[in-house]
Amino acid sequence: MSSAVVGLNAVIVSVGDTAPQVLVVSSGEGWALPSGQLAADDRTLDLALRRYVRDQTALELGYVEQLYTFGDLGRVPDERQRLLSVAYLALTRADEPSSNARWLDCYELLPWEDHRAGRPAVLDELVDPAVNAWADEVGAGEGGEARRQRGDIVFAFHDAPWDGVRVLERYELLYEVGLLTEAPGPSSATTIDSVPMRFDHRRMVATALGRLRGKLTYRPVVFELLPDTFTLLQLQRLVEALAGVALHKQNFRRLVERARLVEGTGDTLQTGGRPAELFRFRREVLTERPRPGVGVPWSL
Amino acid sequence: MSSAVVGLNAVIVSVGDTAPQVLVVSSGEGWALPSGQLAADDRTLDLALRRYVRDQTALELGYVEQLYTFGDLGRVPDERQRLLSVAYLALTRADEPSSNARWLDCYELLPWEDHRAGRPAVLDELVDPAVNAWADEVGAGEGGEARRQRGDIVFAFHDAPWDGVRVLERYELLYEVGLLTEAPGPSSATTIDSVPMRFDHRRMVATALGRLRGKLTYRPVVFELLPDTFTLLQLQRLVEALAGVALHKQNFRRLVERARLVEGTGDTLQTGGRPAELFRFRREVLTERPRPGVGVPWSL
DNA sequence: TCTTCTTATGCTCGCACTGAGTATAACCCC
DNA sequence: GGGGTTATACTCAGTGCGAGCATAAGAAGA
Structure with a gap:
């Protein structure tokens, strides 16, 4: 039987004065989501998550929901090791984080997602040209059109409607076109700047925001x-x-x-x-x- | 670092003449979903799933989506061992399964979910009394009311509307009130009969059907x-x-x-x-x- | 051929909800 | 009292949907 190292991550969301925010702890490589290991005597994954969040941040979680399990090779720097991470979304009202933790504004991590004051300029100024260049890579034929269409759908170019729920699809497309890097590294003029986060933790935040935006409308x-x-x-x-x-x-x-x-x-x-x-x-x-x-x- | 045994399961759905059906293979304890192990050189979980489904059933999957990761202690008979299973939903048109596999009607597994010919009698004849008895267990006070309300919501008693998406919530409530047993075992007069399935594989089917019913409406x-x-x-x-x-x-x-x-x-x-x-x-x-x-x- | 059965397709009410906007109310500060 | 600010009420037109009526185009049988 094969086995893998299993971790748990919590995207703990609350809402500050103006924006949703996630709880992060400092790590060697930028901010990180609270993480923990599954202990042999944790009866369920939920309980394990609540346990280590209580231990690490002195926060008692209310609503908790499983988000996604990440297990691609190469999501952590060590190529050999596979790390399987089960990410959870948690909601809380608490606004005072403990010592080494802090609230981080979601829209600092994902600035293109905030359309409250109109469509962010970065979409048309940076993303649109980048998607076009990426589409041109495969020629003007079929593949290029498919890429362009995907850009239109997720970023609402060319009068396509904006769909707030597609946070993860946007994140993944930005990653593919090279506008953002997953692991913390030097940001260049051609990437969208943001707070550096550990491993694929920013992707987890994107997953959480998308899920939350969807759930909003029916629960x-x-x-x-x-x-x-x-x-x-x-x-x-x-x-x-x-x-x-x-x-x-x-x-x-x-x-x-x-x-x-x-x-x-x-x-x-x-x-x-x-x-x-x-x-x-x-x-x-x-x-x-x-x-x-x-x-x-x-x-x- | 703690580690656990990791498995993958596929709920492969197609639609037969009259009902949705899932692909199952025979196992020692009733039918089982196709399952596989994550190999060290599988780049992503998706690819691992496609690989072993191809090997086991000679089926090439199209649409694939991660469903949920199951990891409670006690989901497999051996109490000591923790088995972490990442379940996937897959859709296919193929209608000829290979040798030891067959298509199993979803509504044989979850008969209370089929309302095409009206509300199934089992809901009002078996489930309603069972939920009431279960509510009475904790007295007529607060807790009992909460239990009754939960029954009303998921099973649409007392004029509450039927919500087709809540497949998993119904499954879990039936399990809690004792109307169905997870592992294959002797069925009694007080349980809803069904085809026996291995471990919590029937729960995975319920998860898949719920997800699919939801997705239907927006994708x-x-x-x-x-x-x-x-x-x-x-x-x-x-x-x-x-x-x-x-x-x-x-x-x-x-x-x-x-x-x-x-x-x-x-x-x-x-x-x-x-x-x-x-x-x-x-x-x-x-x-x-x-x-x-x-x-x-x-x-x- | 005429009738009947079956499935496909077109159309029309009436209601409920939604987007957008106007109008009014009730407090603050000066 | 006047002006700013936020809260709340109401209107009107457009749209979508549930329900049903009506008609079209085939098959099968008397």
């Missing part, structure tokens, strides 16, 4: 990231931060109220303008609707 | 299971088989044509009634729509 996961009561604008800002797009305020309000996702508490909160009513998540919605979520443009 | 995966040209009724029957629900014929037609998912070829096929036009998948839809899929009731 009430946002409420894992909010306090028990909140104003509708707080909820909206949170959804916008995760989805990476701006939303129409009145329609957002109508959506969550008519979907009966939230219920008013009667209390209000001072805001600087007219006081806002405080709402709470309405748990009963789980039995009423098949896919209770918040609705962003790409959920149709 | 054109059905066409992986169809010949190049097909009639709209063939397409509809296929979607119905996977989704486990019956669809309105005229509306289905309108949906796929207006979404521009398919295009007519001009040819027709004899059917027993008026000849049907043959259609093909319209690849350009990938750049036009963010989530090209077929639309089933739970996709809203």
Whole structure:
């Protein structure tokens, strides 16, 4: 029987003032996701993850979901060794990380994903030409067209619609065209700068953000990231931060109220303008609707 | 560094005359999914999977997607050993399995999932009372209500809507209430009978069916299971088989044509009634729509 | 040939939801 | 009170969908 070294990684997401953020710890080669080993007496992978995250960061995780298992040769510098890593997504409200850990803004790692203030310039200035050059590599024939079409789909060139969920596909395409390097190394003029992260940990963050953006639209996961009561604008800002797009305020309000996702508490909160009513998540919605979520443009 | 035995499993899905089916091979303890070991020189997990499936079943896989990694202690009879299994979903049109393999009807394994001819009686006759008894175990208080609510959500009791995607949640709840046993063993009057499968392979099938039903609604995966040209009724029957629900014929037609998912070829096929036009998948839809899929009731 | 059965295809209501925008309310500060 | 700010209510047009009616085009049998 063959065996491999098995590791676990946690992409722990919370939301700061303006953007989603992931918990990272410092490592020799840039920042790293909290990682651990599976111990012989961990009954389940989930429990192992919770255990070592508690040990390393003093954080008690709430929502936890398995993301993906990475096992390609060459994902770690040592070519001989295969490291199998099971990555998890975890959500938490906690905002005070322990000593050697810190929150890292997701959009520092993946700047092309934030469209709240419009389409990032880097897409048309850097990515578009790079994808075109990459398509030209294989000639103007079939293969080139397929490459161009793939670029159009994931980056929404030529009037194709932007799909916020395709975070991982964008990451992988950027990697293929040579605009980003996986392991920390010298960044050049032809790569998109970012905070260096260990191994393929940035890819794990991309996987997590994509999954989260998808789940947003059909499961009430946002409420894992909010306090028990909140104003509708707080909820909206949170959804916008995760989805990476701006939303129409009145329609957002109508959506969550008519979907009966939230219920008013009667209390209000001072805001600087007219006081806002405080709402709470309405748990009963789980039995009423098949896919209770918040609705962003790409959920149709 | 800790290490574990690592296996790969493939849930290979095709669609027969009336139902989705998975490829199984015979094993000492009932049927088993094709499984393999990761070899040291397999560059990626995908490639390893394709390699051993080719060796074992002489099948060349098309669409392949990682499903989930199973690693709980106790999923295999030997309590000491931890077996980590990375399960994959694969789609294929091939209908002739090799010697020791055969196609097994998904709804023989998961009979409560097929609602095409109405809600299966087993849900209200067997599952409902069992869930109620299970809820009563913890008293009529908070815990009991939570259990009952969970039953309502996943099995659509008390007017809750049926959500075809929650295959795995249903499987897990049935397991918790004691209506099915994971490893092959004596079935009793209080368990739902089914074909015995090795280890937790039936759980893997449930995972695969759930994933497939979800993907159906936002990616054109059905066409992986169809010949190049097909009639709209063939397409509809296929979607119905996977989704486990019956669809309105005229509306289905309108949906796929207006979404521009398919295009007519001009040819027709004899059917027993008026000849049907043959259609093909319209690849350009990938750049036009963010989530090209077929639309089933739970996709809203 | 005429009838009946079967499948395919076209079309039309009515409802629900959505995008976009206008209008009004309720607080702050000065 | 005026102006800024945020909250909340409401309207209107377009779109998508569930449900059903109607017609077309073949096969099979009387």
